[in-house]
Structures are given as structure tokens and as C-alpha cells.
Amino acid sequence: MAKVPFITKEKAEEIIQKFPTPFHIYDEKGIRENARRLKQAFAWNKGFKEFFAVKATPTPAILQILKEEGCGTDCSSYAELLMSKKCGFGCSEIMFSSNDTPEEEFRFAKEVGAIINLDDITHIEMLERVCGVPETICCRYNPGGKFSISTTIMDNPGDAKYGMTREQIRDAFLQLKAKGARNFGIHSFLASNTVSNEYYPTLAKILFRLAVELQQETGVHISFINLSGGVGVPYTPDKEPNDIMVIGQGVKEAFEEILVPAGMGDVSIYTELGRFMLAPYGHLVTKAIHEKHIYKEYIGVDACAANLMRPAMYGAYHHITVLGKENAPCDHVYDVTGSLCENNDKFAIDRSLPKIDKGDILVIHDTGAHGFAMGYNYNGRLHSAELLLREDGSVIEIRRPETVEDYFATLEGFWDCI
Numbered sequence: 001m002a003k004v005p006f007i008t009k010e011k012a013e014e015i016i017q018k019f020p021t022p023f024h025i026y027d028e029k030g031i032r033e034n035a036r037r038l039k040q041a042f043a044w045n046k047g048f049k050e051f052f053a054v055k056a057t058p059t060p061a062i063l064q065i066l067k068e069e070g071c072g073t074d075c076s077s078y079a080e081l082l083m084s085k086k087c088g089f090g091c092s093e094i095m096f097s098s099n100d101t102p103e104e105e106f107r108f109a110k111e112v113g114a115i116i117n118l119d120d121i122t123h124i125e126m127l128e129r130v131c132g133v134p135e136t137i138c139c140r141y142n143p144g145g146k147f148s149i150s151t152t153i154m155d156n157p158g159d160a161k162y163g164m165t166r167e168q169i170r171d172a173f174l175q176l177k178a179k180g181a182r183n184f185g186i187h188s189f190l191a192s193n194t195v196s197n198e199y200y201p202t203l204a205k206i207l208f209r210l211a212v213e214l215q216q217e218t219g220v221h222i223s224f225i226n227l228s229g230g231v232g233v234p235y236t237p238d239k240e241p242n243d244i245m246v247i248g249q250g251v252k253e254a255f256e257e258i259l260v261p262a263g264m265g266d267v268s269i270y271t272e273l274g275r276f277m278l279a280p281y282g283h284l285v286t287k288a289i290h291e292k293h294i295y296k297e298y299i300g301v302d303a304c305a306a307n308l309m310r311p312a313m314y315g316a317y318h319h320i321t322v323l324g325k326e327n328a329p330c331d332h333v334y335d336v337t338g339s340l341c342e343n344n345d346k347f348a349i350d351r352s353l354p355k356i357d358k359g360d361i362l363v364i365h366d367t368g369a370h371g372f373a374m375g376y377n378y379n380g381r382l383h384s385a386e387l388l389l390r391e392d393g394s395v396i397e398i399r400r401p402e403t404v405e406d407y408f409a410t411l412e413g414f415w416d417c418i
Contacts, residue, residue, distance in 0.1 A: 009323035022286040022303035025387040030281040035069035041248030047268025056274025056369035061398035138185035147190040183223040193232030201250030208258040226270040282368020304338025306381035309374040319365040328354035
């Protein structure tokens, strides 16, 4: 099995004439269609809203597309809040979910009208002191232990630094109510990149039951429940992708089973997806520039881990297509490497691929989320450009490549020394 790129060899060659490799490119048509599918899957819930996780792809042109499709943003820092504000997201269109939060970030979040999602009960004192408790507030829940679906352990919330215990979230609601909060939300993130239609419905049941209990125990009005992220994508070509329509229906069934009988049928459902929204609609496009034959066969490309960190950091799999050789036999085994002075700077290890020649164009799949965003400058390597493939087939640059002048810009007086 193989993944199919959204650009052909001919299109890539055309693009490279104007924008040299390496670069990240995003598929506008795919992004819009996916956002519409998500909205359709949760259309049964009157207050549904997707708050795109800005950390996944912090690029204004992408945020603008999602804004046009009715999405908000989920932010975790001052810079992400500022970007959202400058992109035109207004009150109640921004969620602020941070941890170990500095005072100035709470203050700015309140200023831009973001819905503040508190990670810990001890943050209430700081929030009240620096900007006051808003009428609408959210708290993050961590049930502890291990989170499992059926007999499969998906993750270990008990080891995660995020969220409040059951007792703490109840006490937090009571404190916040006493300080003037009127509308409450519950948020939780229990597993990352799940490729299972069961994750959201299972999480929903946990949070819906918690909501009923908390409303009864504290008398607060719970207006929304944020299922956060965690719905993932299949990085390997042998896995079936999540079916968002099935997922939406599963959450609806849990909603009707638990919340409606409790008189809480007005609760809005929020999601906070990043990877699901963007990963499949981004490619890292790079060119083979070297080949090496020692104890293994190596193909060196002009991208490196500074452009895509996940394989080096996590050993993550990203599928690779050699453009123009999609139907050629994968009868060669390569490590596909970058130029960093680190042996983990490899996009693939012992990967069966067609014969690769210098000058071949490689597409590295599923880089639309947590790709460019995790870039760094080790070895003085510079961030690459970001491009957008428009629905009409045209390509525009939405972030220029970093220059050496950018790299040295924070070094006071550097240019005076040379």
C-alpha cells in the first residue's frame, strides 16, 4: 500500500522553479473539505465548535482558512494568542489552555476575550489577582491511572503533568463560582494520536458523567465540554483513517444517553484538534542531493531534522514517495538522512523504496501538523518556506524561508564585529 501525494512530479518541478527545496506545502482544498466533514459530524450539537490547536501549525494563512470554515483557535502561549487576535479571532473564538502559566499570559488572554482553561486549582489565586475571574471559565480534568479502550491501554494520565483530580475540579468549581464565574466548562486530554473511532465516544462518556455529577454537587451551570484533541491520523499506509462521521455519532449517542436525561441537553461540545485537521494536508518536499554506500545505503536530502523533527525525536514514521517513481518496485533499502551532525537525523531507516537518484524529488507525508512548527536552528540550519496549494491550482508562499540575517538578528552588535 502507498499514500498518494496531493502534488505530482510535474507540479513539484513547476513549484521548484520558483521556490527551491526544501519547503512545506499545504493543500487548501483538503483542509477545507476536512473542516467541513468535522462540522457535519457534530452538526447535531447546536453549540459545536472546533478550536484548532495553533501549536500544530502556527501559520496565519492556515488559521485564516480555518476561520473561514467556522473554526476558532486553541492557544497555549502569548505568541499564539497574539497571532489569533491579529488573524481576527474574537471573543469566545479563542481557548487558552496553558500550564505553568505566567501572569502576563493570563492577563493577555483575558484582554483578548479568550476562554481560559485552568490547568490547576492553584492557578485560581493568580488569575483572580492579575485580571479577575471571568464569567465563563473552564477547568482541565485528569482522572489519573491508565486510560484504556476495551482491553487496550491508550495512555497513562496518571503520569501526565496536566489537569486536576476529581476532588480538585469540584473544589475549583466551588471557588470560581464564589468569585463570580457563571458559565463552566470541562476539558480533558487522555490520549494522543489515536487511530480509533472509539476514543472520543469513550472520553465523552467519562466527561459527560463527570459533568452531571459536578453540576449536582456544586450547582454550577456547565455550558460546554471540550473533548480536546487526540483524534489522530494513520502515519503508516496500512492503517485505516478515523471516520469522523462514526466518531460524531458515537459522541451523540453518549450525549443522549447521559446528558439529555439529566436536563443538560443544552451543553455545547467543543473539539480542539490539530493533527487530524492538518497533518495529511501537508508535505515536506525535498530533493536527493547525495548517495552514500558504506555498511548501509544512504540517500542524503536537502531537508533535515530542523525541518521535520518527529522522526529524530520520536522515531516517528513518515511515509515517503519518490515523485515519478510511484509505480516502480521498492527493491532498494535506504536510510534517508539530513545534514545535521546527529546520527538520528534520519527521515527513514531501512526503508524499502524505489531506486533513488540524485535530483529525485521526495515527498514526506503527513507533515501538516507538528512539522514546520517543531523546527529549530541546530547547526545553524534555517527554517524552510511554507507554501499553499490553492484550490485553483496556484501556489503562493505563505511564509518565506529564514535567512542568515534572521538567524543573527538577536545577536546585538554581531554585524559590527565582522
